[in-house]
Amino acid sequence: MTPATPDAALTNGGPAPASEAPASLVRIKACLAELEHLLPAQAPLRDFVHHNTLHAFQHLPFAEACSTAARLTGGRPWLAEERCRELFRQGRINATDIDAALRQLPELRPDEVLCCSKERTLCRGEILQVALRHPSATLSPVQLRWQAEEHALFEALPADLDPAQRQRLLAAAGGVHEQAAVADLWAAACELHAAAVPMAVAAPAGDGLAELGWGRERVEGARPGDDAADASHASALWLWQEMRAGLGERWTLAALLAHLCGEDLRTALQPTLIRHLGAHLDQGLAAWPNPARDQGFYAAWRHSAGNDWAWELDEFADARDDIALLPDDPLLVIDGELSRLDVAPAQRAAYLQRLALELPGWAGMFHWRESHAAQAGSGKAPVALSDLLAVRLLLERLHAEQLLQRLCGLPLRVSELGDYFTAQPAELWVRHARGSGRLPEELLDAVAPLLAGRPTDGVADWQRVWRLFRQPTAATARRRGSPALAAWPLLALAQRLALSGRDLREIGAAGAAALLNCAGSLASAQRGLLWLLAYEHHYRQQILAALAANHGRVPA
Incomplete structure (x- = not known):
């Protein structure tokens, strides 16, 4: 499976042999046709319309459809958690709503008893609600020390702690001063931390691989x-x-280089591409219509590259000559660029899918205009999704080669x-x-x-x-392995659950591990779904309460 040289496959890359080209082009055409099911049917907007952005996944359950769409498009299907917690503080979601949401997902087992002390019986639902409302931040040693010095982390209870929970913690400590209650809870957390679930922040980084x-x-x-x-x-x-x-x-x-270099070339690539896309799809409003737009987007873009002396890619070495030598058929360009990247034939459809879904609105409109060329409002300029992807692939390579030369100091090609x-x-x-x-x-x-x-x-x-x-x-x-860093998550969780130092000692190391395991068990998609269900429950209860209050009233 390993090439004889470190990058033999890439080095030998290039356009497919002529005998194989027709088959590869057929596969590319089939891939472009499949994109119809993923791209939004984005027509030119003349009237307000509703569009189901999950139409390609409507055969799946809602939560699964959202997760699948997020994985494919990179979009965020759920409201940001910080915004959800803000809605909670505003009263648009409450604890009862979260409890109802937890019960809508039976796999979370909210009524299952997790551990007991003499005075408390803790169920999974209670821990999961705290994990949603007050997620424990992963702190580095420096951050933990700063929190301790600036916010008296180990001397005072959180300022936003519920008054009833604060009172219970102080009462459990015998009515002593708050600092003594926190000190006792902190001591108990430190005693139990070694047997609790190992947290990522506490793991030594020695085994880097x-x-x-x-x-x-x-x-x-x-x-x-x-x-x-x-x-x-x-x-x-x-x-x-x-x-x-x-x-x-x-x-x-582009995503691979962003991972390796810390610089995303798409931030420079996309604005330039979007200006050309807008000019090509223009229906009479653009300040600059491309004079070659009647030849199609790919041909018009190449025309700009060869004749516009103020063109954006003048700083790219040999870019004009490279573009001038390209074939006239955008499908051949797509095939050649994918070969230069050594994208495996089985992965080419996925690669083109990722490119199209980076700008789903533009790609969707290109696809719609191509499929409805005869329909009113489609414009006169020919539109093809293959044109967009050919230009996008070429721009990616040009930007990548410039990035590598600048950061690595060598005239590298991909x-x-x-x-x-x-x-x-x-x-x-x-x-x-x-x-x-x-x-x-x-x-x-x-x-x-x-x-x-x-x-x-x-x-x-x-x-x-x-x-x-x-x-x-x-x-x-x-x-990294200090008791403070390892015990901090247990302290934060215990405070939100109003567990005293005595409670922690009674549930023991096994109980502490169970608490931390449960609090960290919610996946990101589950958290987003729970907040949505809680929000909808609150809204639904408001509507039902208003209907019940007005039931039987005769209109004036």
Whole structure:
């Protein structure tokens, strides 16, 4: 499965042989036809219309449809949690609504008893409600220390704690001063933290490879040999092949480079592309209509590239010559660019799908105009989704090559990226750790200048950061594994549940682990759905209450 050279497949990339081209073009056409089910049917707006953005998923249950659409489009199907908590504070959602929402999802088992003390019986629903309303933040050692110094984290109860819960905690501590009650609760949390569920913030970062989400058993065969601090060429080759195999199903080239470089080329690419798209779809309002728009979007865009001296891509080396040599058929351009990226044939449909769904409104309107060319309001300029995707693919490659040259300091082409990273294994692993959000906070400042351009010391700078990541100092390990950092989530949860230090000691380590497990068990999609169900329940109860209050009244 591994090529003979680090990037043999990419190096040998290029347009498919003539004998294979017809079959590959047929597959591309079939893929474009399939996009009809995913893209919005975005017609030119003349009247207000309702459009079901989940029409391609309406055969699925609602929650599953939302999750599937989010995975494919990158859109957010649920209201942001912070906004939901703001609605709770405004009284537009209350605790009764959340309780009703939990009961609408029987798999959450809200009535199941989780643990008991002498005075309290805790059910899953109570813990899940607290987890929704007051999620425990993941704090770094520096953040925890700052919270303790600035907000008296271990000396005072939260300012927004419910008055009844505050009173219960103080009463359970014998009516002593608040600081003594918090100190006792904190002491109990520290006593139990070692046997509680290990939190991500408390885990030492010494085993960097296994932490990066690729699976320990797969990493073992690729990890460095005797020197655990050295990233091997074999491990870098394996990691690069894993990343490259994800082109299509997991990410586009732009998304992969954003992961590795910390800079998203789409922020510069999309505004330029959108200006050309708007000019092509114009129905008489644009300040600048492309003079070649009657030839189709791809041809008009190439015309701009060859004749407009104020064109946006003049700073790109050899871009005009490259574009002038392109074939006239946009399908051939799509096929050639996908081949240059070495996107596997089985992944090409997914890759084009991801590109189209980056700008779903524009892609949807292109598809609608192409499918309704004879309909009034469709405009005179020919429109084809293949034109949009051909230009988008080409722009992605041009921007990617410029980004790589600027950040790596080498005249790299995309096809050479694998060879470069295989020769610089420490750089690849550190970039991947940062993109995965696994790089410790104290190393982010050291990595920032390396991401911004070529490092002063070359390979040595990346290797230095890699060694720090793989072999943290004893002081760093102690900070990460400190009792305070590990016990903090249990303290925060106990305060919201109005559990005293005595309650915690009575439920013991097993009970504490059960509490933390339950509080962290809600997936992001479940949290979003629960907030939606709670909001709808509150609204529905308001309507029903108004109907009941006015039942039997005779209109005046």
